[in-house]
Amino acid sequence: xxxxxxxxxxxxxxxxxxxxxxxxxxxxxxxxxxxxxxxxxxxxxxxxxxxxxxxxxxxxxxxxxxxxxxxxxxxxxxxxxxxxxxxxxxxxxxxxxxxxxxxxxxxxxxxxxxxxxxxxxxxxxxxxxxxxxxxxxxxxxxxxxxxxxxxxxxxxxxxxxxxxxxxxxxxxxxxxxxxxxxxxxxxxxxxxxxxxxxxxxxxxxxxxxxxxxxxxxxxxxxxxxxxxxxxxxxxxxxxxxxxxxxxxxxxxxxxxxxxxxxxxxxxxxxxxxxxxxxxxxxxx
Amino acid sequence: xxxxxxxxxxxxxxxxxxxxxxxxxxxxxxxxxxxxxxxxxxxxxxxxxxxxxxxxxxxxxxxxxxxxxxxxxxxxxxxxxxxxxxxxxxxxxxxxxxxxxxxxxxxxxxxxxxxxxxxxxxxxxxxxxxxxxxxxxxxxxxxxxxxxxxxxxxxxxxxxxxxxxxxxxxxxxxxxxxxxxxxxxxxxxxxxxxxxxxxxxxxxxxxxxxxxxxxxxxxxxxxxxxxxxxxxxxxxxxxxxxxxxxxxxxxxxxxxxxxxxxxxxxxxxxxxxxxxxxxxxxxxxxxxxxxxxxx
Ligand SMILES: Nc1ncnc2c1ncn2[C@@H]1O[C@H](COP(=O)(O)OP(=O)(O)OP(=O)(O)O)[C@@H](O)[C@H]1O
Ligand SMILES: [Mg+2]
Numbered sequence: 001x002x003x004x005x006x007x008x009x010x011x012x013x014x015x016x017x018x019x020x021x022x023x024x025x026x027x028x029x030x031x032x033x034x035x036x037x038x039x040x041x042x043x044x045x046x047x048x049x050x051x052x053x054x055x056x057x058x059x060x061x062x063x064x065x066x067x068x069x070x071x072x073x074x075x076x077x078x079x080x081x082x083x084x085x086x087x088x089x090x091x092x093x094x095x096x097x098x099x100x101x102x103x104x105x106x107x108x109x110x111x112x113x114x115x116x117x118x119x120x121x122x123x124x125x126x127x128x129x130x131x132x133x134x135x136x137x138x139x140x141x142x143x144x145x146x147x148x149x150x151x152x153x154x155x156x157x158x159x160x161x162x163x164x165x166x167x168x169x170x171x172x173x174x175x176x177x178x179x180x181x182x183x184x185x186x187x188x189x190x191x192x193x194x195x196x197x198x199x200x201x202x203x204x205x206x207x208x209x210x211x212x213x214x215x216x217x218x219x220x221x222x223x224x225x226x227x228x229x230x231x232x233x234x235x236x237x238x239x240x241x242x243x244x245x246x247x248x249x250x251x252x253x254x255x256x257x258x259x260x261x262x263x264x265x266x267x268x269x270x271x272x273x274x275x276x277x278x279x280x281x282x283x284x
Numbered sequence: 285x286x287x288x289x290x291x292x293x294x295x296x297x298x299x300x301x302x303x304x305x306x307x308x309x310x311x312x313x314x315x316x317x318x319x320x321x322x323x324x325x326x327x328x329x330x331x332x333x334x335x336x337x338x339x340x341x342x343x344x345x346x347x348x349x350x351x352x353x354x355x356x357x358x359x360x361x362x363x364x365x366x367x368x369x370x371x372x373x374x375x376x377x378x379x380x381x382x383x384x385x386x387x388x389x390x391x392x393x394x395x396x397x398x399x400x401x402x403x404x405x406x407x408x409x410x411x412x413x414x415x416x417x418x419x420x421x422x423x424x425x426x427x428x429x430x431x432x433x434x435x436x437x438x439x440x441x442x443x444x445x446x447x448x449x450x451x452x453x454x455x456x457x458x459x460x461x462x463x464x465x466x467x468x469x470x471x472x473x474x475x476x477x478x479x480x481x482x483x484x485x486x487x488x489x490x491x492x493x494x495x496x497x498x499x500x501x502x503x504x505x506x507x508x509x510x511x512x513x514x515x516x517x518x519x520x521x522x523x524x525x526x527x528x529x530x531x532x533x534x535x536x537x538x539x540x541x542x543x544x545x546x547x548x549x550x551x552x553x554x555x556x557x558x559x560x561x562x563x564x565x566x567x568x569x570x571x572x573x574x575x576x577x578x579x
Contacts, residue, residue: 161380162423166485169377169417170436170492171409180439185426 004265029259041064044253049234054246056220058254060216064228065261066213069201071137071224076144077194083145084152089178107145113206115143120210131227136212142205144197151193151215155186191273202262205232231258287386292446304320328353328496328526329374333388336369336378343378344550346388351496351543353393354516356527358537358558361547361573370547374528375415376401376408387552392496413440415493420501422481424473424488429465430482432473436492451491458519459487479510486517490525497521499529503536515540534574538562546570 065087083100091097119139129135159182167177183190214237215229229237235254238247327350328539344366351357359367372378374390391398392414401411413436424432433452434442442448452469455461461483465476473484484504489497503511518527518540531537537544538558545555546565554561554570565571 036356160423162419162421163425165377166419166423166425166488167435169375169412169419170439170488171412172435172439173409176439180435181425223506 002102025116029191032252032255032259036252036254036259039249039253040256043184049250051241051243054244056229056244056250058234058244058250058257060220061229061231061254062257063220064212064216065202065232067222068133068140068208068228068230069198070082071133072140072144072201073194073198075138076141076148076197079141080145080148080197081190082154083149084154084156085178085183087149087153088156089174089182103148104149107142108150110208112143112204115139116207116210118142119207124211129225130174131215133212133228134224136208136228136230137224139207139211140201140204143204144201147197147200148193151196152186152190153266155189155193156182158189159185187276188273191269195269195273198265198269199262202265203232203258205230205236209213209235209236231261306576326353326393326487327351328393330391331370331374331389332391334370334373334390335387336366336373337385338381339383342550343384343553344373344547347552349545349552349555350530351528352443353526354522354524355542356522356529356540357543357545358541359530359545359547360532360534360537361553363532365547366550367547368500369550371417371500371528371530374401374496374498375412375417377417396453400498409440413492414494415496415498416489416492418482418485418489418497418499418502420504422478422485422505424476424481424484428467428470429473429476429484433491435488440451440492455487455491456484457492458521459483460513460520477510479513482506482510482514483517486514488522494525496526496528499527501530501532504532510535534562546573548573 044057045062046059047055048060049058050056083104087097087100091100116139118144119135123129123135123138124131127135163181163185164177167181168174172180208230212230212233214229214233215227216229217223217226231254235251235258238244238251238254241247244250326397329351331347331349331351334347334543335345347370359370361367366521369378373386374392376383376386378386386402389400389402392398392411394414400406401415425435427435430449430452431438433455437451442451453462453466456465464480465471465484468475473481476484482505486497486502504515506514515536518529521527522542529537529541541558543555543557544561546553546561546567546569548569554565554567556565561570562574565574571577
């Protein structure tokens, strides 16, 4: 076969693979939105869910989702970023560093249901929190930590040495250099990592079923110790129990809203990061 | 940034340390290098037996050189001969690379006394306030023009807005950039042209009020007009600052410097007033290099 022919076949294969992925994605997105969008009425978004009668909405689940995802990011980002800074800027190659790396890498490949059970044992049972938003958020944070650590470390390493040297040569200390020169230059990549983590938290159910629970407080409350069923958990619960006559309708609506929310989050954070990046890089 | 703040530096006697691998060389080389500078100036920095190695790779070997105060010293030589290594040894930036070993002394004039920057207990922050650096490629921070210039003072504890603004204006004037940026101090530094960015980096270094400024090929990435501006600037700055500049451009060395040092394979071959180096060098190898007959 001629090189040209091989080239052609390779190109077809790659194109076909890409097309297949698009097709599958389009099918999933399309069917979720086609079935779910008609359900998304104002009433559906603003009324409480009900286990007893049809016609429930998802207002509490929306609130719980925002609450838990935000709280989990508030826990995970500072810790993950801190660990990333440590690994990129301070860790000397050695036993401790390899241990941290091994730990984060093995955590990254643990199935999320294991985190869910871990969270249940530690937060719900041992710490006595029961089903709580705090327990759910903490478990989600642990799930996301490896990702955030890795992304932070990579973002910091990607900052050109030039910038670091410039800061040090001006008589800035190492800590001043990290905070004033390195982290601002890493903002774009850090935001990408945070988006990934937030998206994952948004769609996660296995971690939350046994930690944040499958019910919502009776009244709107910011109590972190209250249980809090998220959208993804609700989706799972409605499908699993399937006791209501409109279970399918609720599931479709919830799924469509969840997908729109994920899109909004990634577009939103992406837009924010680009803006910030551009402002810092000076093209805007 | 007062003199009292510098106290962590120990005053050391001017005796070469035993680590110097070539104890007999210093006096000789110094005499040759110092023979007669056209401006009759005191050295601001004396380098004695300076050796730097990157692991097993030698960087520079036992260099003795005086850098005259308030004048421009050019470092020339073929690629890889150790110019950057020498330069970075003067503000201890080499230590940022792993496995670097430095021996010898760099004596910086500090309130009338020569102090060895490699003596134990030297505060690197204080050293780098005294000995500033400008890099080959403009490397402004991803911040506004104003924040770039006041980066040094801000991190050295100045927080008064008026003082910072004053320092910024003064430094930008000195770097001949003020007129071009005075209306957009809050614009991002990256929006400036490469030449402007490099002058911003010079302003940033000046705002720290150093005594010595090290420049590693500061015009290597710039167009001829920007290069011309920076060369003009060097002439003005040398009235107040001791400047060391690495350059691959012999014409540039001839235009801007008072003294020139020629490096080859990590060794200092010759150092003398620039005019003498360009027209009548003592060493055969210097002559070959400056006449372009270098292999
Ligand atoms: N960070 C480093 N790690 C290891 N070796 C280095 C490092 N920097 C320089 N060297 C080595 O030290 C020697 C001198 O290099 P240096 O960069 O000082 O030369 P130079 O004269 O500045 O060259 P150029 O004109 O190309 O900039 C070279 O052999 C180089 O390979
Ligand atoms: Mg160099």
